[in-house]
Amino acid sequence: MGARPPPDVPRRRGRPRRDQATAAILHAAGELLAEEGLLAMTLDAVAARAGTSRATIYRWWDSKETLALDTIEAQFAAHIERAIIDTGSLAGDLLEDIEARLRAVQAPGMMRLWAAMLGHAHADPAFGDAYRARFFTPVRESAHAAFARAIARGEIPAETDIELALDLLFGAVANRMLHANAPVDAQFARDVVRSVMQGLIAREPSGE
Amino acid sequence: MGARPPPDVPRRRGRPRRDQATAAILHAAGELLAEEGLLAMTLDAVAARAGTSRATIYRWWDSKETLALDTIEAQFAAHIERAIIDTGSLAGDLLEDIEARLRAVQAPGMMRLWAAMLGHAHADPAFGDAYRARFFTPVRESAHAAFARAIARGEIPAETDIELALDLLFGAVANRMLHANAPVDAQFARDVVRSVMQGLIAREPSGE
Amino acid sequence: MGARPPPDVPRRRGRPRRDQATAAILHAAGELLAEEGLLAMTLDAVAARAGTSRATIYRWWDSKETLALDTIEAQFAAHIERAIIDTGSLAGDLLEDIEARLRAVQAPGMMRLWAAMLGHAHADPAFGDAYRARFFTPVRESAHAAFARAIARGEIPAETDIELALDLLFGAVANRMLHANAPVDAQFARDVVRSVMQGLIAREPSGE
Amino acid sequence: MGARPPPDVPRRRGRPRRDQATAAILHAAGELLAEEGLLAMTLDAVAARAGTSRATIYRWWDSKETLALDTIEAQFAAHIERAIIDTGSLAGDLLEDIEARLRAVQAPGMMRLWAAMLGHAHADPAFGDAYRARFFTPVRESAHAAFARAIARGEIPAETDIELALDLLFGAVANRMLHANAPVDAQFARDVVRSVMQGLIAREPSGE
DNA sequence: GTGTAATCGAGACGGTACGTCGAGTCTTGTG
DNA sequence: CACAAGACTCGACGTACCGTCTCGATTACAC
Numbered sequence: 050m051g052a053r054p055p056p057d058v059p060r061r062r063g064r065p066r067r068d069q070a071t072a073a074i075l076h077a078a079g080e081l082l083a084e085e086g087l088l089a090m091t092l093d094a095v096a097a098r099a100g101t102s103r104a105t106i107y108r109w110w111d112s113k114e115t116l117a118l119d120t121i122e123a124q125f126a127a128h129i130e131r132a133i134i135d136t137g138s139l140a141g142d143l144l145e146d147i148e149a150r151l152r153a154v155q156a157p158g159m160m161r162l163w164a165a166m167l168g169h170a171h172a173d174p175a176f177g178d179a180y181r182a183r184f185f186t187p188v189r190e191s192a193h194a195a196f197a198r199a200i201a202r203g204e205i206p207a208e209t210d211i212e213l214a215l216d217l218l219f220g221a222v223a224n225r226m227l228h229a230n231a232p233v234d235a236q237f238a239r240d241v242v243r244s245v246m247q248g249l250i251a252r253e254p255s256g257e
Numbered sequence: 258m259g260a261r262p263p264p265d266v267p268r269r270r271g272r273p274r275r276d277q278a279t280a281a282i283l284h285a286a287g288e289l290l291a292e293e294g295l296l297a298m299t300l301d302a303v304a305a306r307a308g309t310s311r312a313t314i315y316r317w318w319d320s321k322e323t324l325a326l327d328t329i330e331a332q333f334a335a336h337i338e339r340a341i342i343d344t345g346s347l348a349g350d351l352l353e354d355i356e357a358r359l360r361a362v363q364a365p366g367m368m369r370l371w372a373a374m375l376g377h378a379h380a381d382p383a384f385g386d387a388y389r390a391r392f393f394t395p396v397r398e399s400a401h402a403a404f405a406r407a408i409a410r411g412e413i414p415a416e417t418d419i420e421l422a423l424d425l426l427f428g429a430v431a432n433r434m435l436h437a438n439a440p441v442d443a444q445f446a447r448d449v450v451r452s453v454m455q456g457l458i459a460r461e462p463s464g465e
Numbered sequence: 466m467g468a469r470p471p472p473d474v475p476r477r478r479g480r481p482r483r484d485q486a487t488a489a490i491l492h493a494a495g496e497l498l499a500e501e502g503l504l505a506m507t508l509d510a511v512a513a514r515a516g517t518s519r520a521t522i523y524r525w526w527d528s529k530e531t532l533a534l535d536t537i538e539a540q541f542a543a544h545i546e547r548a549i550i551d552t553g554s555l556a557g558d559l560l561e562d563i564e565a566r567l568r569a570v571q572a573p574g575m576m577r578l579w580a581a582m583l584g585h586a587h588a589d590p591a592f593g594d595a596y597r598a599r600f601f602t603p604v605r606e607s608a609h610a611a612f613a614r615a616i617a618r619g620e621i622p623a624e625t626d627i628e629l630a631l632d633l634l635f636g637a638v639a640n641r642m643l644h645a646n647a648p649v650d651a652q653f654a655r656d657v658v659r660s661v662m663q664g665l666i667a668r669e670p671s672g673e
Numbered sequence: 674m675g676a677r678p679p680p681d682v683p684r685r686r687g688r689p690r691r692d693q694a695t696a697a698i699l700h701a702a703g704e705l706l707a708e709e710g711l712l713a714m715t716l717d718a719v720a721a722r723a724g725t726s727r728a729t730i731y732r733w734w735d736s737k738e739t740l741a742l743d744t745i746e747a748q749f750a751a752h753i754e755r756a757i758i759d760t761g762s763l764a765g766d767l768l769e770d771i772e773a774r775l776r777a778v779q780a781p782g783m784m785r786l787w788a789a790m791l792g793h794a795h796a797d798p799a800f801g802d803a804y805r806a807r808f809f810t811p812v813r814e815s816a817h818a819a820f821a822r823a824i825a826r827g828e829i830p831a832e833t834d835i836e837l838a839l840d841l842l843f844g845a846v847a848n849r850m851l852h853a854n855a856p857v858d859a860q861f862a863r864d865v866v867r868s869v870m871q872g873l874i875a876r877e878p879s880g881e
Numbered sequence: 882g883t884g885t886a887a888t889c890g891a892g893a894c895g896g897t898a899c900g901t902c903g904a905g906t907c908t909t910g911t912g
Numbered sequence: 913c914a915c916a917a918g919a920c921t922c923g924a925c926g927t928a929c930c931g932t933c934t935c936g937a938t939t940a941c942a943c
Contacts, residue, residue, distance in 0.1 A: 064888040064939040086380050091929060102890050107931070161379040167435060168376025171369040172294050177438060185436055213429070213448050220432030221424040227375060228393055228431065229424070230385060240421050248456025271918030272908040278920080299898065310921045315900070486915080502796050507903060518916045523905070577795040583851060584792025587785040588710050593854060601852055629845070629864050636848030637840040643791060644809055644847065645840075646801060656837050664872025687892030688934040694894075715924065726895045731926070 073099040074106055078120045083158035087117055087165035114169045114176055121162060122183055128153035134191070139204050142195035143242045147222060150188060151233060154226070164227060189215055209249050217245045281307040282314055286328045291366035295325055295373035322377045322384055329370060330391055336361035342403070347412050350403035351450045355430060358396060359441060362434070372435060397423055417457050425453045489515040490522055494536045499574035503533055503581035530585045530592055537578060538599055544569035550607070555620050558611035559658045563638060566604060567649060570642070580643060605631055625665050633661045697723040698730055702744045707782030711741055711789035738793045738800055745786060746807055752777035758815070763828050766819035767866045771846060774812060775857060778850070788851060813839055833873050841869045 077098035081090040092113055096103045110116040134145045154163060166184075170177035196211045221241045225231050285306035289298045300321055304311045318324040342353045362371060374392075378385035404419045429449045433439050493514035497506045508529055512519045526532040550561045570579060582600075586593035612627045637657045641647050701722035705714045716737055720727045734740040758769045778787060790808075794801035820835045845865045849855050 064886075065941095067888070067939095070889075088380055092931090093929070100890095102892080103930090104891085104932085105889060108888080113930095164376045164379035168372045170438075171372035171435075172296055181436075181438065210448065213445075213452060216429040216432045216437070217425050217449070217452060219436070220428030220430070221421070222428070223432055223436065224424045224428030227379075228389075228427075230378075230389065237421075240418065241425070244421060244425060244453070244456035246456075248452035248454075270910055270916065272920075273910095274919065275908095300900090301898070310923090311899095312901085312922085313920060316919075504796055508905090509903075516916095518918085519905085520907085520917085521915060524914080529904085580792045580795035584789045587788035587851075587854075588712055597852075597854065626864065629861075629868060632845040632848045632853070633841050633865070633868060635852075636844030636846070637837070638844070639852065640840045640844030640847055643795075644805075644843075646794075646805065653837075656834065657841070660837060660841060660869070660872035662872075664868035664870075686890065686936055688894075690893065691934095716926090717924070720895095724895090726897090727925095728896080728927085729894060732893075 070099070070101050070105055071109065074101060074109075074116070075120050075123055078116055079124055082117055082120060082162050083156070086158065086161045087114070087169075090117075092116075112176075114166070114173070115179070117162065117166065118176075118179060118183065121159070121166070124156065124159075125153045125184075128156070134195070135198065139195060139199035140242050140246060142198070143192060143218065144238060146188075146192055146195065147218070147238050147242070148235065151222070151238070160226060167227075188219065192218065205246070205249065214245055214249050217248070218242070221245075278307070278309050278313060279317065282309060282317075282324070283328050283331050286324050287332055290325055290328060290370050291364070294366065294369045295322070295377075298325075300324075320384075322374070322381070323387070325370065325374065326384075326387060326391065329367070329374070332364065332367075333361045333392075336364070342399070343406070347403060347407035348450050348454060350406070351400060351426065352446060354396075354400055354403065355426070355446045355450070356443065359430070359446070368434060375435075396427065400426065413454070413457065422453055422457050425456070426450070429453075486515070486517050486521055487525065490517060490525075490532070491536050491539055494532055495540055498533060498536060498578050499572070502574065502577045503530070503585075506533075508532075528592075530582070530589070531595070533578065533582065534592075534595060534599065537575070537582070540572065540575075541569045541600075544572070550611070551614070555611060555615035556658050556662060558614070559608060559634065560654060562604075562608055562611065563634070563654050563658070564651065567638070567654070576642060583643075604635065608634065621662070621665065630661055630665050633664070634658070637661075694723070694725050694729060695733065698725060698733075698740070699744050699747050702740050703748055706741055706744060706786050707780070710782065710785045711738070711793075714741075716740075736800075738790070738797070739803070741786065741790065742800075742803060742807065745783070745790070748780065748783075749777045749808075752780070758819070759822065763819060763823035764866050764870060766822070767816060767842065768862060770812075770816055770819065771842070771862045771866070772859065775846070775862070784850060784854075791851075812843065816842065829870070829873065838869055838873050841872070842866070845869075 074095060077095050078090070081094055081098065090113065092103050092106055095113075095116070096106060099106075106116065110119070128149070134142050134149075136142050136145060154160065166180055170180040192215055193211055196205070196209065196214065199205045200207050200209065218241060222233055222238065225233050225237065282303060285303050286298070289302055289306065298321060300311050300314055303321075303324070304314055307314075314324065318327070336357070342350050342357075344350050344353060362368065374388055378388040400423055401419055404413070404417065404422065407413045408415050408417065426449060430441055430446065433441050433445065490511060493511050494506070497510055497514065506529065508519050508522055511529075511532070512522060522532065526535070544565070550558050550565075552558050552561060570576065582596055586596040608631055609627060612621070612625065612630065615621045616623050616625065634657060638649055638654065641649050641653065698719060701719050702714070705718055705722065714737065716727050716730055719737075719740070720730055723730075730740065734743070752773070758766050758773075760766050760769060778784065790804055794804040816839055817835055820829070820833065820838065823829045824831050824833065842865060846857055846862065849857050849861065
């Protein structure tokens with residue numbers, strides 16, 4: 050599975066791919082996803098709005114979920130600055146990180162879309178792998194790096210269970226948005242970061 | 258929206274509802290949900306396996322998601338003992354609570370189903386309300402009561418931010434299962450509980 | 466097959482039949498047939514308008530077509546005076562007869578209903594027998610009697626092919642109404658009668 | 674309403690219509706109509722026997738009645754030679770015409786189908802127009818032409834009421850088949866033609 | 882230039898499931 | 913018994929997307 054958009058081969062024979070079509074499809078899909086959600090979005094509607102044919106979409110994506118994955122990735126890219134965050138303190142790094150994600154996910158229709166992707170990730174294992182590789186792992190890694198830097202400069206103990214910390218951190222935020230369907234503000238983000246750091250610093254090794 | 262299973266009215270005129278049919282439908286739906294997931298489950302298949310007609314299903318449920326909601330509720334009921342948990346310590350209460358939920362959610366196909374329900378909860382607000390009222394709020398309330406008891410007996414400070422604690426607690430577990438798609442064992446549950454408690458006890462009031 | 470309305474047994478045990486129900490059903494069916502036609506008329510609607518239950522209808526009629534048959538028979542009875550027509554001349558008798566039928570069949574919705582009955586008569590042989598026995602044969606017989614009287618008083622030759630005359634007579638009228646969907650007025654009826662009589666009187670025996 | 678079989682445009686973009694499918698549908702519908710009649714014929718069954726999908730049928734026909742209309746037209750075409758009938762005498766022309774129609778309508782199941790079409794023609798005005806345009810008007814016109822030729826060559830009076838003659842002619846035949854549900858043989862056709870001609874030739878103008 | 886190869890639009894097609902509707906049957910409680 | 917209420921099975925309906933498939937038209941590189 051998976052999209053095979055830019056194979057970036059040097060040059061092939063035949064009519065070259067019309068990049069405008071790809072962009073128009075992603076744009077149309079983005080609008081429809083925000084307006085109606087994943088389930089209500091039909092490829093017919095995407096094709097009509099993009100001015101292409103359904104066959105062209107199927108040529109480059111193998112399902113509408115994969116198309117949606119590419120679409121929200123393109124939208125996230127606009128919200129998240131890829132520059133490495135390094136404020137000098139762990140709390141500062143984590144807060145910056147979380148707030149950047151929050152800005153991206155609070156665009157209209159994005160929560161609904163996120164939930165739909167998560168649902169499909171559990172229905173289709175291959176899609177689940179792609180989903181995690183693109184939206185879960187990167188987030189986790191950038192936060193992981195922040196913890197590693199904090200250990201390196203002695204801010205937190207070396208034996209800190211970073212994986213646990215990440216689950217607490219992102220889990221709390223996700224829980225509030227996805228399950229409680231409640232808004233997440235900056236104050237909540239600060240509370241979460243402080244609680245997690247206090248819980249980790251004070252803790253003894255977990256091995257009973 | 259929502260199902261209207263019989264509110265146990267005393268006795269009405271007309272042919273009585275065949276309870277066996279309702280049970281058979283729920284049973285068939287449960288099997289098919291575990292085997293194929295929500296999206297692949299057809300009402301045709303449910304009706305065929307339950308030995309009823311599709312029309313009978315539509316008489317009592319307004320969508321297959323609502324049917325699924327009733328189905329997993331029936332399955333959860335089998336896993337979760339409703340007796341109030343009170344071990345005497347906050348950590349003990351929380352662990353018992355979490356582990357009870359884990360047992361229920363680790364039945365085959367249940368993760369996939371949970372994710373699908375969450376996805377639909379964000380697609381259909383009315384369904385979202387029903388979903389939270391039945392699967393989110395009860396869990397939260399039983400844990401909330403455990404915190405209240407802990408405050409009453411002086412185990413944790415009275416000004417503890419319980420809502421935050423709940424988000425950390427259940428968020429960490431949900432994050433690992435839903436997003437990381439990784440297993441949650443008893444050790445992880447213990448680590449989460451300990452971390453959250455330490456983070457809360459030591460913390461100062463959040464208001465800047 | 467066929468309806469089994471009033472079995473007219475002397476007196477049976479149990480709750481006596483509520484004649485009002487039967488009348489209400491026929492009345493409701495008549496209204497609905499005129500308003501919407503046979504196919505669009507549902508037994509649900511009839512039952513609702515008659516204030517009865519569907520089961521009661523099924524108790525006395527075995528299909529909605531049979532119910533319709535009884536219904537239009539009741540309506541025809543109101544239009545057609547059963548007294549024997551005898552004006553003294555064949556042309557007069559035939560005209561009276563035809564015009565009486567026309568009055569009945571030109572009630573609103575009646576053409577549509579007649580066509581539907583005819584369609585069903587060819588779909589269900591048993592119904593076809595009942596239909597002809599009630600709506601075809603009687604008409605034919607009363608006109609046949611008029612011809613017989615004309616022969617008796619020497620108005621037309623004794624060897625007149627009456628069956629052929631009846632087919633020409635009623636066929637022309639039915640053709641115009643049913644097939645051409647055109648109105649039939651008194652002038653047309655007079656023309657038909659005159660043409661048929663001239664054609665028959667002048668003719669030689671048909672056997673080649 | 675109405676079917677839109679291919680108007681034979683020169684060449685359009687897109688996948689060309691698979692003519693075999695259209696033919697298979699008409700053939701399957703023809704068989705099923707003869708076997709079971711219009712009401713019992715299911716589009717499911719037609720699709721299954723034709724090896725197409727129900728959607729394809731709905732793409733080209735808007736109801737099963739319209740499909741039936743096309744079907745019997747195709748079958749009539751096989752029975753009726755379109756060559757203009759001109760035997761030199763009015764009686765000869767009319768007999769040829771009537772007997773050609775009789776051959777077509779006496780195929781198995783055709784009477785039942787004809788009656789059903791007539792019923793639907795009165796239930797759905799738009800269908801009624803289509804029905805008459807295809808099965809009523811053409812028959813009428815060819816016979817009308819025969820009368821016109823007879824007037825031209827002085828065989829019958831110029832003031833003959835042709836419309837009345839047509840109603841008598843076809844009405845008598847239709848009455849016997851549709852209403853009396855009796856067979857029509859060549860002798861009956863001859864009798865009808867002779868009677869109508871005698872009735873018309875001898876008659877005076879109808880205007881009082 | 883003239884293939885050759887690829888893309889794109891349009892749109893028909895077989896399929897599957899949907900949600901609805903009506904027919905006809907059955908099972909209660911009430912009169 | 914008759915009747916109302918109403919739950920039930922069955923089967924067809926017409927619709928909506930899906931994913932696939934032919935087409936004709938277009939556009940480039942390669943010979």
